[in-house]
Amino acid sequence: MRNRQATKLIFELSQDGRRGAKMPTCDVPRQDVSSLLPAAALSASPPPLPEVAEPDVVRHFTNLSTLNMSVDTHFYPLGSCTMKYNSKRNERLAALPGFSDIHPYQPDETIQGLLQLLYELQEMLAEISGLPAVSLQPAAGAHGELTALMVAAAHFRELGEVRTKVLAPDSAHGTNPASARMAGFDFVTIKSNADGNVDLEDLQAKLDDEVAVFMITNPNTLGLFDCQVNEIANIIHAKGGLIYLDGANMNAILGIARPGDFGADMMHFNPHKTFSGPHGSGGPGAGPICVAEKLGDYLPLPVVTKHDACYRLDFDRAKSIGRVRSFFGNVGVLVRAYCYLRTHGAEGLQQVAENAVLNANYLLSQVKHMLPVPQGDRCMHEFIATASELKKKKGVTAMDLAKRLLDFGFHAPTVYFPLTIAECMMIEPTETESKETLDAFAETLFRITDETKECLQEAPHSTLISRPDEVQAARVPTLKWTPESVHVTDK
Amino acid sequence: MNLEELLYAETHEWVHVVEDNGEKIATVGISAFAVEQLTDLVFMELPQVGTAVEAGNEFGEVESVKAVSPLYSPVSGEIVETNLSLPDNLQTLGEDPYEAGWIIKIKLANEFDLSSLLDHESYQRQCAEEG
Known part of the structure; x- marks a missing residue:
């Protein structure tokens, strides 16, 4: 689903005078706000709130929510973050x-x-x-x-x-x-x-x-x-x-x-x-x-x-x-x-740890042939693989692989942390993932490492926004909408 | 700049020393290898001119989209000049790390021994191992 509307801000959907609901005429006499509050407490103009109908609001936020990846929708092997399933x-x-x-x-x-x-x-x-x-x-x-x-x-x-x-x-x-x-x-x-x-x-x-x-x-x-x-x-x-x-x-x-x-x-x-x-x-x-x-x-x-x-x-x-x-x-x-x-319970917790370690070691055994694991063949709940060789061979980085994984419905692992390992991907499957999920992830990674440099460097191809300009985002972050804000796509 | 004349710290800063009126002035920057490892740069914090620095200690920091990394002084002495235009033109570090991308100039302390630094060949070896 490609929903352009969801990339607009709610303020940009606003139309003067549009309302969520139109109430019947009020039978209580209306009093002007200036007769109720001292002048110092009054704003010169009303706040710039978005004027939208109820379906606009619901569609906007529902569509936005579908653009996100979450543990409820995707495998999320974000190392160090332990993205285990959150039981309902x-x-x-x-x-x-x-x-x-x-x-x-x-x-x-x-x-x-x-x-x-x-x-x-x-x-x-x-x-x-x-x-x-x-x-x-x-x-x-x-x-x-x-x-x-x-x-x-x-x-x-x-x-x-x-x-x-x-x-x-x-x-x-x-x-x-x-x-x-x-x-x-x-x-x-x-x-x-x-x-x-x-x-x-x-x-x-x-x-x-x-x-x-x-x-x-x-x-x-x-x-x-x-x-x-x-x-x-x-x-x-x-x-x-x-x-x-x-x-x-x-x-x-x-x-x-x-x-x-x-x-x-x-x-x-x-x-x-x-x-x-x-x-x-x-x-x-x-x-x-x-x-x-x-x-x-x-x-x-x-x-x-x-x-x-x-x-x-x-x-x-x-x-x-x-x-x-x-x-x-x-x-x-x-x-x-x-x-x-x-x-x-106590036994169950022990099993949680054992399965977390087992899952990570299984995934390590599937991944190490494609991306070397510098710290050897065994790990605890997560492991670090490095794309250094791939980078030397064809100029593809851990970031490129991480971005490409999104196209296949996998959240990216943590990349470039810890800083002590070059081109690293930190992969933590957690205990709640099945062998089928782990296999699918490993197979996808295998397929991706074989893709062309051009394909990988331009990934992700299927998301509404591909690669944000991280330098500009850090140097000149636009964190707040104002009436003067211009949407990026409108420029 | 002839790269083979440069000296390097293990922490990837390069140094070029010239004698000027009997004073040794060291120009310091970070190597092309370091810039590549840092990826896209976002911010740089420079020290004040006049600050005393000691070899191995932090003199500033550089932030990339990946992480904040300290800049270590490869030599001891006093900072006499900083490249003020650099923080607003960080792409210079990638384009020309050994000339326009210099970061600070340090008046070397008399007792400072340059032999503690790596020569070009040893530094290349280190990069090959890390890369």
């Missing part, structure tokens, strides 16, 4: 009025059901992480990183230690250095070794008494479990530092390995990845953190506590770093995470 059961449960129709200012006694759910979720996350103190407050994974680093800073302040540095390997998510800087630390990059793991020599060289936290993603962004993690934790702990585990890749080790057992002092979960919360559109995300007992007192306010059979939001915590989010965080995605955990 979770949506139904999160929409129950006891969760969705309550007000954040309601007294604790009137929301005992929700508080019990959140308390139990805290307990579950503590069990899965092996770290006993939990805060559900952070609003996203990166916010969890920042919050945990603030907790670490409070801990060192109380100890009277001046520690100014946060370390992380060069394969880390960009959020790690950003969180470190926002929390007031200097950031130092540690090199990866040829295997893609942390280079211990470089770590030793950069380690001193000023190091507060070492941030590690394990399994890392190359899809490898860094088996040195215990040793790294020992090295950091011996210097008085803490280990932060970026939990982006927890899907690979759920119920199998616990970060608290392999040396982590703090970590975050991404409920939208690991616990199948929707990525967007289901409401904002969350990034709950779990920390070691000695750090628990510093967690943000409030924490859900249980006294006898009564649950409450505990604000009486003298050492807490305070609030990091209004009210009680983004509860909707937490409810979905809880439903997911209860649906699977």
Whole structure:
């Protein structure tokens, strides 16, 4: 379906005087707005709202929605993002009025059901992480990183230690250095070794008494479990530092390995990845953190506590770093995470991890003949293939392949991350994909790698917009419609 | 510019040193290989003239559609000039990385030893391995 209308802005569909519905004449006497409000509160002209009929609105947004790729419509192997299927059961449960129709200012006694759910979720996350103190407050994974680093800073302040540095390997998510800087630390990059793991020599060289936290993603962004993690934790702990585990890749080790057992002092979960919360559109995300007992007192306010059979939001915590989010965080995605955990149970979660790893390894075995996998024949939940040889051979890049995949109904894998591998594609199938889907993806990739340079460089051919001008989009972004805006196609 | 006269850092910056009135001035840019790896460039942040830089430390950054990458100083000294027109004409880096695409000029610190840098041949070898 090629729907040109859907590429227009709703403002461009506007016609003067067009309305969604025409009401009967009002039988209440009309009063001029200027007689009701002081002059200072009145706008000189009405806001430039689009004037459209109801079918225009419905068609516009429905058509727009069909131009998108989503987990509900396409295989979505976007590495590091864990685009697993979002069970509709979770949506139904999160929409129950006891969760969705309550007000954040309601007294604790009137929301005992929700508080019990959140308390139990805290307990579950503590069990899965092996770290006993939990805060559900952070609003996203990166916010969890920042919050945990603030907790670490409070801990060192109380100890009277001046520690100014946060370390992380060069394969880390960009959020790690950003969180470190926002929390007031200097950031130092540690090199990866040829295997893609942390280079211990470089770590030793950069380690001193000023190091507060070492941030590690394990399994890392190359899809490898860094088996040195215990040793790294020992090295950091011996210097008085803490280990932060970026939990982006927890899907690979759920119920199998616990970060608290392999040396982590703090970590975050991404409920939208690991616990199948929707990525967007289901409401904002969350990034709950779990920390070691000695750090628990510093967690943000409030924490859900249980006294006898009564649950409450505990604000009486003298050492807490305070609030990091209004009210009680983004509860909707937490409810979905809880439903997911209860649906699977402990055994089911272990199976989730096993199937995620199995699927990734199967796909790796199908892809490596076309695109080499520099880190070898085994991976955890995702793997990195490189188009470097293809680029040398015929000038086709990972980006070209990614764009061409769209024509065949596959969302592109993550490209050009991590930065340590040239021309990389980071492929993460997740546990919810069937062998048939994985085979179809591998076959398509095989077919594409054989196509001509011209065909690939001009891809995608089937989408309404082929390749946006990314340089212009970054340099001169047009983010807001104004009455003076001119649509690109009208120029 | 004769490329074989250039020296390089492992982090893909090139250096060209000339003596001027007894002072050694190093012109610094990034190699054609680096520009190609970065893909389409979007922004560049230049340092202030007068800033002291140390070899291996960041002096600015360049952003492409792929990522933000730090620019590392290959030498130690003081920045005496920056290519102010470059941030608004980033295509120059792709078209002419070794002449018009120069980024900064550094007055070398007296004690700085250029032998820590790679010569053209060693750098080409490094690129072949990375590419």
